[in-house]
Structure formats: structure tokens, C-alpha cells
Amino acid sequence: MDEFDFIDKLQPKRIFQPNVVVGIGDDAAVYKPSRHKNQVVCVDTMVEGVHFLKHASTPEEIGYKALAVNISDIAAMGAIPRYYLVSIAIPSNWAEQDLLELYHGMYELADEYEMDLIGGDTVSTADKLVVTVTVIGEVEAHVQTLRSKAKEHDVVFVTGSIGDSSAGLAILLSQLAVDNKAHKEYLINRHKRPTPRVRAGQIIATLDRASLNDISDGLASELHEIVEASQLGITFNEADIPISEALSELKKSNDITKWFLYGGEDFELVGTTSAESWDKLKMACDEQSIKITKIGSVTSSHSSVQLVKENLEMIFLEKSGYNHFKG
Numbered sequence: 001m002d003e004f005d006f007i008d009k010l011q012p013k014r015i016f017q018p019n020v021v022v023g024i025g026d027d028a029a030v031y032k033p034s035r036h037k038n039q040v041v042c043v044d045t046m047v048e049g050v051h052f053l054k055h056a057s058t059p060e061e062i063g064y065k066a067l068a069v070n071i072s073d074i075a076a077m078g079a080i081p082r083y084y085l086v087s088i089a090i091p092s093n094w095a096e097q098d099l100l101e102l103y104h105g106m107y108e109l110a111d112e113y114e115m116d117l118i119g120g121d122t123v124s125t126a127d128k129l130v131v132t133v134t135v136i137g138e139v140e141a142h143v144q145t146l147r148s149k150a151k152e153h154d155v156v157f158v159t160g161s162i163g164d165s166s167a168g169l170a171i172l173l174s175q176l177a178v179d180n181k182a183h184k185e186y187l188i189n190r191h192k193r194p195t196p197r198v199r200a201g202q203i204i205a206t207l208d209r210a211s212l213n214d215i216s217d218g219l220a221s222e223l224h225e226i227v228e229a230s231q232l233g234i235t236f237n238e239a240d241i242p243i244s245e246a247l248s249e250l251k252k253s254n255d256i257t258k259w260f261l262y263g264g265e266d267f268e269l270v271g272t273t274s275a276e277s278w279d280k281l282k283m284a285c286d287e288q289s290i291k292i293t294k295i296g297s298v299t300s301s302h303s304s305v306q307l308v309k310e311n312l313e314m315i316f317l318e319k320s321g322y323n324h325f326k327g
């Protein structure tokens, strides 16, 4: 493979955003920021063996997810994704065709959101593929859906359903057998092709105030991040946590809490807002068929995350979930 030929093949056929001044092909990209908007930027990396296994995912699925997890961070800021850059470290056992397919996985999502690939970097590496995606988005200058914005008595809400991705990973790792074929495919798909909740983030951005976080490391961990940043507490009900039909089915013979509390990679949004704003949010989401569920409330109990179990026992949850240095 030739580095320069490969980069030539990444040149987009079309540019969606009129504000791109210089895209792929020079020393750096140039774009014009929109007036009255703040620029929002995030970067997340995926490493072969840590975030995906080459034999368990197609290159297209890996590319899709590498972009999706970053769009999810943009959604958690109430922002709209506009541009992305891709840095890729390539070992010799990845063929050019695999890499072009990986980019196709990204194009699928980028087309949906009319995002432009405006640059990146290509290097070789000894062993595992590493793909790092940077996304730039824009948000109305007054919108700040920060982890620190929770207030006492707020409603705690979550989009979609929780725990599917982690159960899907357990299937891929042969730690879980699911007989129902449709359920098995659903769970694996939720792991490989998470849906970033940009539309929900947009609605939340219209509220007077909201705290917001996306669920990458697990619900318990993300709730801890909100209570730490807001110096408050959260209490939530196990019975109210939205669980898919596929995961509910597994409840009969598995302890599913490890998936929905600590598993991670749900890429749903979790946040808090006033009771009044919650009513507006719920109504707006219902109108657009966006699933959003109230799971608890914000308390004055500093930095504690309390779960009311289905049997009404109350337990304090530790900040455990996915942690790169704890496994």
C-alpha cells in the first residue's frame, strides 16, 4: 500500500458544509465558524483488541462506531456535528480494501448528518489498528448542557434502552448464548452500530437548563460524573430503567445488572432537568417518537448515586464501569 495513493482515495466526492474553506490536501483544514455559534470539539480513539476485535467486526462496522462514539459526545453537548478528522495507525495485516471499507462505515453516518471529512493523519504501526476520530460541531452560544448543571429536585432521564451493547459484547466474546435469533442480532447490532442521539440532544438544548452526559463507560459511572460535577446526589429506580425486550428476556436466567449499570457503550444520553422542563422534553420527544424515560431525581446528598432496587432495597453505587486501567 502507498500512503499517498491511500490518502488520494479519501478525497470526498462532495462537500456538504458551505463553510469548508480548505479540506483534505493541504497542511491543515480551514473552515469558517458560523456566526453566533460556539464551536464544540471532541476526540475519542478506538484500539484493536481494546474496543473491537478484528475477527468479530467488519471494517465497515469499526468505522461506523469510531465516528458514532464521537458524534455521541457532540450530542451530549446539545450540539450539531459538522466536520471530522481521522487519524489512523495501520499495521501490515490490514489491506487497503479493509481500510476503504472502514471509511465507508464512517461515510454512512457522515452522510446522514451531512458532515465533512476535512483531514486526518495516516501512519504505520507494528501491531494493532488504532483509529482516532475528532469531531467538530456547533451549538447556539447560550447552550451549555454540562455535567455540572444539575440542581436539587431535577428529574433524571435517559434516552433509548440501556445494557444492550454490553450484552451484545458478551455474545461476541462467547460469554453469553442467546437462542432467540432476532434478539441475538438486535443486541450485537446495538453493540456494533450505536445510534448517537443527536436529535434528543437538540431538543434538550432548547430547555432552560439541563445537565447531560453520554453513556460510554456505563450508567453508574456517568451518573457519578454528573453528581461529582454538580456536587449533588442522584437517586434512581431499577424498575424505571428502560430495558429492551431482548434484555428483559435474558433476565430470567442472567444477572443483567452488570450490563445495564456497569457495561457501557450504550451511547444513550443521560441527564437532568427541572420537573417543568421534563414535561416539555417528554412531550417533544413523544412527538418525534424519541424514547426518553424518567428514572430518578437529584438529591442534596453530595456525590452519592443511590439505586432503589426492584425489591425496594436501597444501595449506594460505586463509580465502577469501564476503566481502561482497571479492566
Ligand SMILES: Nc1ncnc2c1ncn2[C@@H]1O[C@H](COP(=O)(O)OP(=O)(O)OP(=O)(O)O)[C@@H](O)[C@H]1O
Pocket (backbone or CB within 6 Å): 043, 044, 073, 214, 216, 217
Ligand atoms: N489524554 C488527554 N489529554 C487531555 N485531555 C484529555 C485526555 N483524555 C481525556 N481528556 C479530557 O478529559 C475529559 C473527559 O474525557 P473522557 O474521555 O473521559 O470523556 P468521554 O469521551 O465523554 O468518555 P469516553 O472516552 O469514555 O467516551 C474531556 O474533556 C477530554 O477532552
Ligand SMILES: Cc1ncc(C[n+]2csc(CCOP(=O)(O)O)c2C)c(N)n1
Pocket (backbone or CB within 6 Å): 044, 045, 049, 050, 051, 052, 053, 169, 216, 217, 263, 264, 265, 322
Ligand atoms: C474486545 C472488546 N473488549 C471490551 C470492550 C468494552 N469496552 C471497551 S472500551 C469501553 C468503554 C468506552 O471506551 P472509551 O472509554 O475508550 O471511550 C468498553 C465498555 C469492547 N468494546 N471490545
Ligand SMILES: [Mg+2]
Pocket (backbone or CB within 6 Å): 043, 044
Ligand atoms: Mg473520551
Ligand SMILES: [Mg+2]
Pocket (backbone or CB within 6 Å): 072, 073, 076, 213, 214, 215, 216
Ligand atoms: Mg462523553
Ligand SMILES: [Mg+2]
Pocket (backbone or CB within 6 Å): 044, 069, 070, 073, 216
Ligand atoms: Mg466519548
